[in-house]
Every structure is written in C-alpha cells, then in structure tokens.
Amino acid sequence: MPDDRRVAILGAGMHPWGKWGRNFVEYGLTAARDALADARLKWTDVQFVSGADTIRNGYPGFIAGATFAQALGWSGARVSSCYAACASGAAAIANARAQILAGLCEVALVVGADTTPKGFFAPVGGDRQDDPDWLRFRLLGATNPAYFALYARRRMELFGATEEDFAAVKVKNARHGLENPYARYRKEVTVEEVLASPMVADPLRLLHICATSDGGAALVLTSMDFARRHAGAGTLTTVAGVSTVTPRFPQQVIEMPSFSTDSAVAAGGGEGPTFKQSITAAAYEEAGIGPEDVDLAEVYDLSSALELDWYEDIGLCPPGEAEKLLRDGDTALGGRVPVNPSGGLSCFGEAIPAQAIAQVCELVWQLRGQATGRQVEGARVGVTANQGLFGHGSSVVVTR
Amino acid sequence: MPDAKTRRAAVDGWFTLDESAPALLGSRCTGCGTFAFPRETFSCRNPHCPGTQFEEVELSRRGRVWSYTDCRYQPPPPYIAAEPYEPFALAAVELATEQMVVMGQLVDGVTVADLEVGTEVELVLGTLYEDDDHEYLVWKWRPLDRSPAGAGSALVRGGSDA
Numbered sequence: 001m002p003d004d005r006r007v008a009i010l011g012a013g014m015h016p017w018g019k020w021g022r023n024f025v026e027y028g029l030t031a032a033r034d035a036l037a038d039a040r041l042k043w044t045d046v047q048f049v050s051g052a053d054t055i056r057n058g059y060p061g062f063i064a065g066a067t068f069a070q071a072l073g074w075s076g077a078r079v080s081s082c083y084a085a086c087a088s089g090a091a092a093i094a095n096a097r098a099q100i101l102a103g104l105c106e107v108a109l110v111v112g113a114d115t116t117p118k119g120f121f122a123p124v125g126g127d128r129q130d131d132p133d134w135l136r137f138r139l140l141g142a143t144n145p146a147y148f149a150l151y152a153r154r155r156m157e158l159f160g161a162t163e164e165d166f167a168a169v170k171v172k173n174a175r176h177g178l179e180n181p182y183a184r185y186r187k188e189v190t191v192e193e194v195l196a197s198p199m200v201a202d203p204l205r206l207l208h209i210c211a212t213s214d215g216g217a218a219l220v221l222t223s224m225d226f227a228r229r230h231a232g233a234g235t236l237t238t239v240a241g242v243s244t245v246t247p248r249f250p251q252q253v254i255e256m257p258s259f260s261t262d263s264a265v266a267a268g269g270g271e272g273p274t275f276k277q278s279i280t281a282a283a284y285e286e287a288g289i290g291p292e293d294v295d296l297a298e299v300y301d302l303s304s305a306l307e308l309d310w311y312e313d314i315g316l317c318p319p320g321e322a323e324k325l326l327r328d329g330d331t332a333l334g335g336r337v338p339v340n341p342s343g344g345l346s347c348f349g350e351a352i353p354a355q356a357i358a359q360v361c362e363l364v365w366q367l368r369g370q371a372t373g374r375q376v377e378g379a380r381v382g383v384t385a386n387q388g389l390f391g392h393g394s395s396v397v398v399t400r
Numbered sequence: 401m402p403d404a405k406t407r408r409a410a411v412d413g414w415f416t417l418d419e420s421a422p423a424l425l426g427s428r429c430t431g432c433g434t435f436a437f438p439r440e441t442f443s444c445r446n447p448h449c450p451g452t453q454f455e456e457v458e459l460s461r462r463g464r465v466w467s468y469t470d471c472r473y474q475p476p477p478p479y480i481a482a483e484p485y486e487p488f489a490l491a492a493v494e495l496a497t498e499q500m501v502v503m504g505q506l507v508d509g510v511t512v513a514d515l516e517v518g519t520e521v522e523l524v525l526g527t528l529y530e531d532d533d534h535e536y537l538v539w540k541w542r543p544l545d546r547s548p549a550g551a552g553s554a555l556v557r558g559g560s561d562a
Contacts, residue, residue: 122476141475149469150492157517201469202512249447254492254501263435264499266446
C-alpha cells in the first residue's frame, strides 16, 4: 500500500430529499451531474462508476452502477454495483477508493439513489420462510422502529435517559436542518410537539423516528495526484479513512432482523468493543486520528435516541454520558462537536443507498466552508457513522 | 358450537408444542458449545471453531428482560394481524445458561407498564394468528409475577434458569 492512503473528494452533489415519487434514476443523475460540475469534470472523464443498489425499485436498482452509467450515456467506464443495506453508500465509496488506491483508475464516480414506498419498511415480497428478515415480521411483528425502541428503553433504564432527552435531539436536528436546501423537513419543532406525537414503539414516538424518503447523492473521488494536477495548489478535501467492518463474535447486542444474539458461552468472557464501537474505531485507525480530533459528525439517527448511542460509540464521550453532552449543548451547532449539522435523518428521512453518501457530501461542504446556514466554523475533520442490516459497518473520515 | 381449531406451530421446528412447558429448539455446537437460535445447521458461528456438527437442544424456558417495547401500529405483511388490530409488547430476553438474548412477543394483556429491564419471564405458547381450521402458535414471554399461583417468582429469583 502507498504511504498516503487518502483519496481526494473533488465533487459532491445531491438531489433534494422528499417524497417525489419519481424514478430513482432521476435523483441519481441529478446528484451525479452536480458532483461532476462541482469537480469541473465531464462524465466521460470518469473511469470507474460505483453504484449503491436499491432493492425496492426492480432490476435497475440491483445493478445501479450500470443503470446510472447507461442513463449518463455508455462511456465504456469500469463499473460496479453493490448492496449493503444502510451501508451501501459507504460500500460504494470503499469500492471506488480501492480502485484508486490500487492505481487502477484516477477518477471515480459514486452514486446512490432511492425511491421509497410509504409507511414501515417491509421485507421484500413472497413467501420466504428461510429469510430472517421475512420471518421477524411474520413471527414477531417486529418492525424496524421496534428494534430502535429496544435500544432507547435500555438507555433509559441503564443511563437515566428521558423522553425529553430524545425529544431534545429531534429539536436540535430540526433546527440544524432549517436552511439545508437538500433536507426534506425544514421546520422547527418543540419538545412539547415531539412528546405529543403518537407513540409508535414505546418509548419512541412518531417524531422520534426517521421517515423513509426519496433522494440521491453522488461524489467524485480521484487520486491525490490527479487532484493536485486538476485542482491546483488549493487545500484538498479527502477521504482519510473508510470502515466497512463486520461485528466480532460474540455479537451481544440484538440487531435487526435477528431473533437472537450470538451465544457467548465459548468466548470465555471479557467483553470487547460492541459492533457500533468498532465501526468508527476502524475508520479512525486508517485515518491516523482519534475521536478527540473530530470537529463534527454525521451519524445515523434512525431514531433520536439512537443518536445518543452514537455519541458514545464514535468516542465523543464515555458510555452513559451522552445525555450530558446533549444537555450541555456540545453537539449542537456552536457547541464543541456538532452532530448532524445537516439535520440528519431527522430532517432527511432515509433514502437507503444514498444516505451514507449524503453524509459524506455534508462533511465536504462543511470542511470547505460552504454549509450556508449550518456551518461548523473552522471544521477540518469530520466523521460519518452508520450500519447496514446484518452487519455492514459504515464510517468515513473526511479531512481537509 | 364449531369444533375446536387444530393448534399447530406457525413455524416448524423452532419450539416444542408441550402445552405445559414449551421450549425453544436451538442448537449447540458439539465442538465449542456455542448455542444458536434458530438452530444452526451448516457451520458454527464461532470464528475460532471449525464445528459443523450440532445437537438439537431445548433452550432455557426462563430469562430476564434485556429490553422491551410494543407495536402500537399494525406491522406490515407478512405479519398477520387480528381484526381489529390489538397492540402487543415485545421483549429481548437474556438466557443465562446460553449467554444469549432471544426476541419474543409478550403474552396478550401484558403491556410495557408491566415490564422492566431485568423482569423475569417464562416461555409459553400463544396464538399468533388463526384461520378457519387452525390456530397458529408461536412462543411468547410471560412475566413470572403474572403466572398462575404456585409458579411464583420466588422460585427462580436468585437462582439460575437452568
């Protein structure tokens, strides 16, 4: 491996999140064209297309890389398509980065987009008695928010988190997203409004839980040499670390869509890091930094309560102290380490294959000082975190 | 009066149909002892174990609540909901012997107000859904405090669940 394992981010682009009901390819193309224009590159300059797949839009979604490439006009570029649930975007970034670092290409385009159905995410159709994702709905009626609620309740009983804390996360993120042109929800909410919204999965209410959205995001990644030649002597925004780790046995936290955790009888005790703790740790290690170096973070607030778990899992504070961090205002804009300055999933809703890419887009704009109305002043290091169903870790460190 | 419906499992081979003392059917690796539910058939989940042989085991019938929630809105298919929909509670339950956590619905009538992290629960059979001829059963958790007289929680409090 070369000593410098960074790749440059020359372009970022997004299609606004919403419930537009149009073909996902349209969102992906808008994002891709914006990212290319931002990079001052043409589509035909792209040597590698890395698509993040969607499983709810038929066959074109399963081969998203080729779908976007065809829509942009066949150019003979190398192409890959990958699915890793919520982590698909990070997996697509990892594929592009690997091609660049291996010297197989200099310019890569990463694209993810989704069109989502209304309501709870349900498993893919059919009678599939050997698919745990199908079975958890059939045998348990366990929706995604039900799993989020298990973590939220545990925080309340172990660490004294309150419904008001969860609501305060929502209030913070709603405020952050007010001026983000790509956010779907741009409206302030109060703690009282959150606590008056209908209970979905106790203790989580409707306004604690992220929606499902349409949206698209794209990045242009290049080798550092190409970027210096193309962009001149200016400061480059770079991908300094990407984590796509799996959990380590025994996985002791119940995870969607599982019926059980791993059994720890053969592991001989001694608790290691949890899966979520290990995700960003691997990205930090690649980047040669630690959580103390982080100026801002974009984390997967599938529920407002889950954002508090992430504070601890990405190392912003020890376990049990996330509520204090929140209450002290450390994670709000203007605080020590703002979390989800974009507004997060709270303001976006989730467009699965686009979301991890969108997290990186936000870091790029923040580090360039282009995040109008939500700017984290002087930000130089940002981190993203999320995880995909079954065990796809996803974390990207972006530096300037 | 119509004939009583036939009671059968909503999924084959995941639990016993012993009405008085049902148990989840898991597997235990003959090499390293790692348990799994639902049962493992191909390869042990322990990355340090090359095991491919498993014995079927009944898992502990009692455990403690790791966390809990409920489902206020009707889950989407393939969940088969009663009409009208009745919300139900869900729990993730720690089994001491197996050192694992297993999900399950709570029995009808139990709400989140009846639960805490650490509440002791016992496995029972409950109705998941019905059709004209059958009642389809699934495992459910029942707090020990709510079990019939004689099966009080003092029996297991402080003891193992083996």
